[in-house]
Amino acid sequence: MxxxxxxxxxxxxxxxxxxxxxxxxxxxxxxxxxxxxxxxxKLGYVPNAxxxxxxxKKSFTVGVFVPREPENAFLNSFFDQVITSICTVVNSFEYDILLAISNPEKERDLLKRLVESKKVDGFVLLSSREKDPAIEYLKSIDFKFVVIGRPIGYENSVNWVDNDNLKAGFDATEYLIRLGHRKIAFMGGPNDLVVTVDRFSGYKKALEKYGIQPRSSYIKFANYYKKSYRENAYEILNQDDRPTAIVCMDDLIAIEVFRVAESFNLKVGKDLSVVAFNNSNASEICQPPLTTVDINILHLGRLAAEVLMMDLGESTKTYRRIIVPHQIVERSSCSRA
Structure with a gap:
């Protein structure tokens, strides 16, 4: 060389x-x-990073931060897809990617270590939580980062990219209501995630618009484990007055609902309608194919990476907020009540 x-x-x-x-x-x-x-x-020189x-005085490396237990970090295909699109953009700038995964109680120490050792020039945070310690820490030291998710309390003072998840939750619920359903359950992820909060708010607003009283027995939240999704699905469906439809926080939860429904001899798409979010590859191949809200995951990752790379190249601070549109992809998991 x-x-x-x-x-x-x-x-x-x-x-x-x-x-x-x-x-x-x-x-x-x-x-x-x-x-x-x-x-x-001409000589094919490759610079040593x-x-x-x-x-x-740069690392030419971007950190991608996932605040969850390493063993559960990639259960959801959202992360595979969003990281793929982030890598495509970052690599085009001849930067490398450092994947940082941490248990919530250790995340500040990890971020501090990476910042102080100058291993990264900026971060892409893959989620936003209420009172988010990662956002609070990076903001306090004026370190460059972008969030995929709505940063509560910092909407006008950090860079972020997201869907309008309140509207997405509303649209998914209204879709079921227009099919004649009035007994509609909601299965969410961790209730400190802003995306869960926003989609649940949209669910409640849709019920309110159509004069439907929410039932506490129809509403469940869970951590990142498949087991907890399965347990929640069982509790919802093992009721005398079970719901006729369920809004699931993402496709992974919906797949667990499919399995539990089968154990109750319920046919999804006939006895039970299910709508979810993400439009993952699994949503097309499961039986029946899943009606889901396409949140344009690749677009979220690409825009977040582009925003961070622009920020890294600017001397003056300009905060950017980008909302990515969503659309319902109709398949066979829903029917008229």
């Missing part, structure tokens, strides 16, 4: 000039910069 000295000889400049070009210095003339870049391309970082 070519060295900086060889690049310098080819471009007829000093090695220090090559180093400054690699560091993105604006003090080098356009003509010289062009000559150096052409030499780099560590050396490049030392010169530019």
């Amino acid at each position: 070519a060295t900086i000295k060889e690049i310098a000889k080819e471009a007829n400049v000093s090695p220090s000039t090559v180093s400054r070009v690699l560091a993105g210095s604006s003090k080098i003339s356009p003509e010289t910069t062009k000559r150096v870049l052409e030499a780099i391309k 560590n050396a490049k970082g030392l010169v530019a």
Whole structure:
């Protein structure tokens, strides 16, 4: 592989000039910069990331932060898809990705360690919670980051990308109501997640609009474990006056509902209508195929990464808030009441 000295000889400049070009210095003339870049391309030079970082005082690495137990971090396909789209954007800027996963009680220590060791230049936070310690810490030290999710209390003072989850929850519930359902349950994820709070609020608003009284026995929240989803589905369906329809927080929960419904000899799409969120690959292949709200996961990840990369390249602070549209994808898991 070519060295900086060889690049310098080819471009007829000093090695220090090559180093400054690699560091993105604006003090080098356009003509010289062009000559150096052409030499780099001709000789196939690949800069060492560590050396490049030392010169530019950057790590050229973006941290992707997942605040949950490592063993449960990727049960939901949302994270696979969103990280894929983040990587595509970040890598196009010749930055690397550092995946940071932590139990909630240790997350501040992890973030502090990564920041103080200068291993990352910024973070993409993959969720937002009420009184979110990650947001509060990074905001307190003025470190660059973007959130996928609505940052409660910081809506106008941090970068974030999200769906209108209140409207999405409303739309999913209203879809069932228009099919004639009035006994509609809600199965959510952890109730400190802002996405859960917003979709549940939308569910309640739809019931209120149509004069339907919410029933506490029809409303369940769960942690990240499949077992808790299954237990909640069992409790909801094992009632004398069971619901005829369920709004599920995501496709993974809906699949557990399918399994429990089968144990009660209930046919999804006939005896029980189910609508969920995410439009994952599983939603198309499960039986029956799942009606779900497509939240455009790849678009969320791409926009979040682009916002962070813009922020890393700017000297002045501009906060960006982007709402990604959603749409209901109708399949076979819902029918008229």
